[in-house]
Amino acid sequence: MxxxxxxxxxxxxxxxxxxxxxxxxxxxxxxxxxxxxxxxxxxxxxxxxxxxxxxxxxxxxxxxxxxxxxxxxxxxxxxxxxxxxxxxxxxxxxxxxxxxxxxxxxxxxxxxxxxxxxxxxxxxxxxxxxxxxxxxxxxxxxxxxxxxxxxxxxxxxxxxxxxxRGLATYELAFRGVAAHSSVIGADQRNAVHHASLWCAKAIGLTESKPYDDIRLNIGMIEGGTKANVAASSAKVIFGMRPPPGMHPDTPARVLRDLVQDPENCVWKTRFAAPGxxxxxxxxxxxxxxxxxxxxxxxxxxxxxxxxxxxxxxxxxxxxxxxxxxxxxxxxxxxxxxxxxxxxxxxxxxxxxxxxxxxxxxxxxxxx
The missing domain is CATH 3.40.630.10 (Zn peptidases)
Known part of the structure; x- marks a missing residue:
């Protein structure tokens, strides 16, 4: 044959x-x-x-x-x-x-x-x-x-x-306010700061059970124009591969709750499927x-x-x-x-x- x-x-x-x-x-x-x-x-x-x-x-x-x-x-x-x-x-x-x-x-x-x-x-x-x-x-x-x-x-x-394993990819779009970096409070409205804070929290989440085996991967971070300008926008694209028996929706809900300012963040699911x-x-x-x-x-x-x-x-x-x-x-x-x-x-x-x-x-x- x-x-x-x-x-x-x-x-x-x-x-x-x-x-x-x-x-x-x-x-x-x-x-x-x-x-x-x-x-x-x-x-x-x-x-x-x-x-x-x-x-x-x-x-x-x-x-x-x-x-x-x-x-x-x-x-x-x-x-x-x-x-x-x-x-x-x-x-x-x-x-x-x-x-x-x-x-x-x-x-x-x-x-x-x-x-x-x-x-x-x-x-x-x-x-x-x-x-x-x-x-x-x-x-x-x-x-x-x-x-x-x-x-x-x-x-x-x-x-x-x-x-x-399952597979899921997501996109987060953070909104901020453009400003000179010398302005007091500009850092609090910097979209790149908000994106970075979320990334740190997300990585921290995967250091303990039950989400220590979801294979989180932050694949892309974009935003900002130069070092002395607070960014008005930032984007994070990440994926994960949860183990069999765990639907991606479960850790996704927890990760979404880590966003500090939900009103200024748009969460988009690109693809999500169980294992x-x-x-x-x-x-x-x-x-x-x-x-x-x-x-x-x-x-x-x-x-x-x-x-x-x-x-x-x-x-x-x-x-x-x-x-x-x-x-x-x-x-x-x-x-x-x-x-x-x-x-x-x-x-x-x-x-x-x-x-x-x-x-x-x-x-x-x-x-």
Whole structure:
């Protein structure tokens, strides 16, 4: 099956799906190629264009209980690439190309697995994961869906990850009053001072439980014009990665209360999503497909959104996260082989309509 995988990966890598810019449309060559392969394998295709480069392709065959998800977009190629990022090259035991690890290698494995299986299929391909808003997945999960399980592709070394951290980013805009720094009281109305005070309090909060493990990161502080002028505005952009089981909203409320002058601070949530945690259905998902369980990871994936929607969910894909977004990105050939076999187990699932109806009835009652 590795030969099929590399054929698909070669075609997918050749398709420019860099994101940004958000220019992927339903007629994009990568989507057209996937549709051709999937139709030839007996899949029905549903294509949804959400605009702004957000396209969803749902391929179905039979009545599956497990939906498998993979994104087709990549980050922009870093200038330090030493070769053509859109030309797949096999070097030794690795396949090198933009997206080979994150995560077109997984998509190629899925296409090959569907070709070599005859079971039920529910494959969701999206184009906006790297944009950071997850619109495709969020819109998909708003529907009434006939699935109680999900397998999400990200680089995990073909281990089934059942837990990972949440992710949230915020922007604080502080307002002050511009004044000469010699004026008494100017420092009390200096927006940069207020921003700095909040940053100090936020860092202090993370030095004790229960917020000592939220992985707070103050990524940007902007404001002011020069040393002798009290700043009229300042901006702080920060993020955090709370552990599984802690929704970002919980520490966010505490952090927001640390603002000294709330009337002169605008708090904006850029992105907030919980982590992935195990559910009652996770052990069955692992055992039914013979997945090897992986350790929890610190990076966030869209698997968390499927888990939040009530599906037993794991993250499983070829490659190592250290190669994701890197120049001369590669994925081991052995990972591709093993991932294709793992996905084939899912696409060989012989669930029929009667069994599926009973399963979903039980699942909805449990939610």
């Amino acid at each position: 590795l030969g099929r995988v590399l054929t698909h990966l070669d075609r997918l890598v050749a398709c420019d799906t860099q994101n940004p810019p958000r220019t992927i449309a339903p007629d994009h060559p990568a989507i057209a190629y996937c549709i051709s392969v999937l139709k030839h394998s007996g899949c029905a295709i549903s294509l949804t264009d959400h605009g702004d480069g957000c396209v969803t392709l749902l391929a179905t065959r039979g009545e599956a209980r497990t939906v498998v998800n993979c994104h087709l977009d990549t980050v922009p190629a870093d200038p330090s690439w030493t070769r053509d990022p859109f030309k797949l090259v096999v070097e030794g035991d690795d396949a090198v190309g933009l997206g080979a690890c994150d995560v077109k290698g997984a998509a190629a494995c899925m296409l090959a697995a569907i070709e070599e299986s005859d079971g039920a299929v529910a494959l969701l391909l999206t184009t906006d994961e790297e944009a950071g808003q997850s619109r495709c997945v969020r819109e998909f999960l708003k529907q009434e869906l006939p699935y109680d399980r999900a397998v999400i592709a990200e680089p995990t070394g073909v281990k089934a990850v059942t837990k990972h 992935l945690d195990e559910t009652d259905g996770t052990p069955g998902l692992l055992s039914d497909y013979g997945f090897a369980k992986g350790d929890p990871v610190d990076f966030w994936t869209e698997a968390a959104l499927f888990g939040e929607a009530g599906l037993a969910t794991v993250v499983l894909g070829p490659g190592n996260i250290k190669q994701a977004h890197a120049a001369d990105e590669f994925v081991p050939l052995d990972d591709l082989r093993r991932a294709a076999e793992a996905y084939k187990k899912v696409f060989s699932d012989p669930v029929d309509a009667a069994d599926l109806a009973g399963t979903m009835s039980d699942a909805k009652g449990a939610r």
